[in-house]
Amino acid sequence: MSAVQTFVDLLAGRRDAATLTRRDWDGVIGVARAEAMLATLACRLEQAALRPPVAALLADQRAAAEVAQRQALWEAEMARRALKGQRIEFVLLKGTAYAAAGLSCAAGRQIGDLDILVLRSDIGRAENDLLEAGWEWVKSDPYDDAYYRDHMHELPPLIHKARDRMIDVHHTILPQTHRITPDALILMAEAIETPSGFRVLSPPAMACHCAAHLLADGDLQGGLRNLWDFHLLVLDFLKDDRDFYLTLIEEASTHGLAKVVKRALRLANRIYGTPLRSYSWPFRLEFEREWDDDLFIRRLLARDEWGHATGFALQQAFYIRSHWLRMPPAMLARHLWTKWRKR
Amino acid sequence: MPDAVYRAAPPDALRIEPLGDLTAIFDRRSTQTHLVVPPIPEILTLMGDAPCDAAALAARLAAAFDLDAEGDARVVVAERLAELAAIGLVERA
Amino acid sequence: MRHSTRIAVGPVQFRVGSDWAEPIAGLERLYAAYPQDDARPADATVRLFAARPWRRWLRPSVHIGGDFIVPDALPLPLSMGLLAAEMGMNLQVALGWRRHMLLHASAVAKHGRAIIMSGESGSGKSTLAALLGEDGWRLMGDEFTLIDPASGDAFAFPRAVSLKNQAIAEVAGRVDPSRLGPLLAGTPKGDIRHLIPRADAIAAMHEPARPALLLFPRFGGEAAIEPMGEGEAFVRLTEASTNYVALGEAGFAALTRLVRETPAFGVSYPDSATGMALVEQLWAEAVR
Numbered sequence: 001m002s003a004v005q006t007f008v009d010l011l012a013g014r015r016d017a018a019t020l021t022r023r024d025w026d027g028v029i030g031v032a033r034a035e036a037m038l039a040t041l042a043c044r045l046e047q048a049a050l051r052p053p054v055a056a057l058l059a060d061q062r063a064a065a066e067v068a069q070r071q072a073l074w075e076a077e078m079a080r081r082a083l084k085g086q087r088i089e090f091v092l093l094k095g096t097a098y099a100a101a102g103l104s105c106a107a108g109r110q111i112g113d114l115d116i117l118v119l120r121s122d123i124g125r126a127e128n129d130l131l132e133a134g135w136e137w138v139k140s141d142p143y144d145d146a147y148y149r150d151h152m153h154e155l156p157p158l159i160h161k162a163r164d165r166m167i168d169v170h171h172t173i174l175p176q177t178h179r180i181t182p183d184a185l186i187l188m189a190e191a192i193e194t195p196s197g198f199r200v201l202s203p204p205a206m207a208c209h210c211a212a213h214l215l216a217d218g219d220l221q222g223g224l225r226n227l228w229d230f231h232l233l234v235l236d237f238l239k240d241d242r243d244f245y246l247t248l249i250e251e252a253s254t255h256g257l258a259k260v261v262k263r264a265l266r267l268a269n270r271i272y273g274t275p276l277r278s279y280s281w282p283f284r285l286e287f288e289r290e291w292d293d294d295l296f297i298r299r300l301l302a303r304d305e306w307g308h309a310t311g312f313a314l315q316q317a318f319y320i321r322s323h324w325l326r327m328p329p330a331m332l333a334r335h336l337w338t339k340w341r342k343r
Numbered sequence: 344m345p346d347a348v349y350r351a352a353p354p355d356a357l358r359i360e361p362l363g364d365l366t367a368i369f370d371r372r373s374t375q376t377h378l379v380v381p382p383i384p385e386i387l388t389l390m391g392d393a394p395c396d397a398a399a400l401a402a403r404l405a406a407a408f409d410l411d412a413e414g415d416a417r418v419v420v421a422e423r424l425a426e427l428a429a430i431g432l433v434e435r436a
Numbered sequence: 437m438r439h440s441t442r443i444a445v446g447p448v449q450f451r452v453g454s455d456w457a458e459p460i461a462g463l464e465r466l467y468a469a470y471p472q473d474d475a476r477p478a479d480a481t482v483r484l485f486a487a488r489p490w491r492r493w494l495r496p497s498v499h500i501g502g503d504f505i506v507p508d509a510l511p512l513p514l515s516m517g518l519l520a521a522e523m524g525m526n527l528q529v530a531l532g533w534r535r536h537m538l539l540h541a542s543a544v545a546k547h548g549r550a551i552i553m554s555g556e557s558g559s560g561k562s563t564l565a566a567l568l569g570e571d572g573w574r575l576m577g578d579e580f581t582l583i584d585p586a587s588g589d590a591f592a593f594p595r596a597v598s599l600k601n602q603a604i605a606e607v608a609g610r611v612d613p614s615r616l617g618p619l620l621a622g623t624p625k626g627d628i629r630h631l632i633p634r635a636d637a638i639a640a641m642h643e644p645a646r647p648a649l650l651l652f653p654r655f656g657g658e659a660a661i662e663p664m665g666e667g668e669a670f671v672r673l674t675e676a677s678t679n680y681v682a683l684g685e686a687g688f689a690a691l692t693r694l695v696r697e698t699p700a701f702g703v704s705y706p707d708s709a710t711g712m713a714l715v716e717q718l719w720a721e722a723v724r
Contacts, residue, residue, distance in 0.1 A: 053476045074374070074431070362692065
């Protein structure tokens with residue numbers, strides 16, 4: 001059994017942690033660290049009977065994750081204070097949103113940058129307010145800057161000069177050059193408020209964004225973490241909505257993400273055991289495997305017992321795919337050329 | 344332009360530990376440590392629960408420490424409040 | 437990885453993997469006498485690897501990886517593989533360890549009480565600790581000192597001491613040659629030679645010690661002792677800690693307690709003998 005398979009088995013609850021040997025743990029801990037998911041695993045195994053050294057290491061990770069999550073939520077609070085003067089509405093995205101909404105996948109989850117969504121019409125004012133409140137441009141070259149503004153779905157990243165934390169201000173949830181463009185206005189209008197007073201995407205929109213972030217927005221780096229988010233989001237939302245699959249696919253269709261979301265469901269089912277349910281009414285929903293699902297699974301599980309990424313060719317293939325999805329071919333060629341010359 | 348009005352942090356948000364000449368303030372919401380010198384600890388103590396502005400605070404400081412409230416005390420307090428807002432210890436009401 | 441070994445230093449269990457045999461053999465010699473629990477999984481992983489397969493043989497250069505990496509770290513020639521391993525281990529502790537507050541400081545102890553010495557590289561903190569460790573003190577560590585947030589106690593991290601430049605001659609003459617590693621000449625950090633701590637220091641590596649003195653040594657200039665206020669010691673130690681921010685309130689509580697309960701001094705000294713004498717003098721006053 002490979003270390004990464006043992007790791008996902010532990011997360012999925014298919015493997016009893018007490019049966020792991022020292023060698024198994026070495027590999028699992030190495031893989032979990034490489035995926036930035038050791039604290040996630042620690043939260044998952046909080047009640048498990050573990051040998052003292054493992055229990056101590058995992059307790060350290062839980063405590064550290066709690067501090068880190070507070071720091072991430074504080075960034076959201078400071079953004080709220082900066083934007084409240086002009087009453088600019090914003091919606092939290094990704095990790096910070098999961099934490100603010102108290103969703104299951106937030107337990108132990110590492111949160112990097114603060115991602116927020118604002119209306120395109122507010123983006124200039126939001127930028128001004130943030131600059132006034134101490135954020136500043138990350139120094140970048142003019143090509144990157146123009147690339148962000150013209151083609152991506154966000155302002156160039158801003159970093160806070162005192163707190164050294166980044167904020168990504170999005171005005172849609174996928175790049176504009178992406179052939180699929182979700183409707184940000186609908187997302188903002190249907191956002192819901194958390195008990196802590198922040199706004200987050202509606203459940204189906206949040207799951208759609210998570211799937212898009214996993215499959216349509218990148219080269220599957222950090223994919224196991226994003227897929228774990230997706231798995232737990234689906235489980236959380238099924239509690240309130242037995243037919244969440246239908247709600248989800250309906251929402252996905254309005255954003256042109258139905259194929260992406262279905263694939264995410266199939267992958268989550270195969271890796272984490274997400275339950276799937278087929279429907280024939282009100283519309284047909286089935287989860288037949290596609291020929292390239294196996295490639296995605298192999299890419300997601302490509303790590304050795306030292307936590308090192310394996311499958312170089314597969315990585316490259318997915319890297320090019322991620323740009324292919326994002327850009328028209330001529331632009332892709334220009335982009336890769338510019339990046340290559342700068343190396 | 345009237346002075347900006349600020350609100351203090353909730354009482355359980357801050358852990359304040361005097362360390363000789365300095366005061367270390369741990370903000371539980373941000374997990375940040377702030378090292379400050381007078382009159383910052385005094386300002387935070389005198390803000391109370393209700394929102395207040397620099398003029399009101401300058402008057403309270405003058406009363407509490409038997410100082411002269413004349414002159415630029417209000418300007419100095421306003422500057423300190425703006426700094427405290429930038430680090431999140433107080434918030435614009 | 438083709439070659440690997442497991443090392444426990446203080447509370448941290450490492451596994452070190454390498455594309456080459458030499459760095460592993462070097463590590464196993466330095467750490468042969470350290471207590472080892474083979475059933476214990478690794479807290480931290482270090483990888484010493486060749487960026488391209490042919491680089492294992494052709495002008496072999498050792499890249500440092502592991503759980504945490506520094507993106508722009510330069511590789512080292514294979515002859516400095518032991519230094520690469522040391523840097524890799526330090527990096528994992530500095531960026532990954534969360535159980536204790538980590539101070540970039542050396543420490544020695546006597547009768548269960550510790551002197552913690554914090555300073556930039558070049559301050560002489562490592563050399564002082566190494567010399568005191570040969571002179572009746574238990575060496576707790578030359579690089580990191582760990583503070584337990586719950587008890588306030590100091591815990592040891594007695595890795596093999598990294599002697600640099602002049603310190604090599606100063607210490608090497610006093611110890612059995614079997615306790616010295618190979619001379620690594622002309623590394624990016626100058627000449628380096630590792631010193632295996634005394635057997636009693638290694639045997640006691642899990643025993644905590646109560647902080648008794650906080651010293652901030654400065655090599656060069658007239659001999660001088662300057663008492664340091666709680667606030668300044670606090671600021672300096674936050675700067676000397678790699679995980680203070682990550683520990684949140686536990687780190688804040690541990691550090692305020694440490695600077696309140698432990699007298700702190702700046703110590704300037706022109707040479708090691710004077711430095712040791714000043715430390716002994718402060719110790720005598722502190723435990724009186």
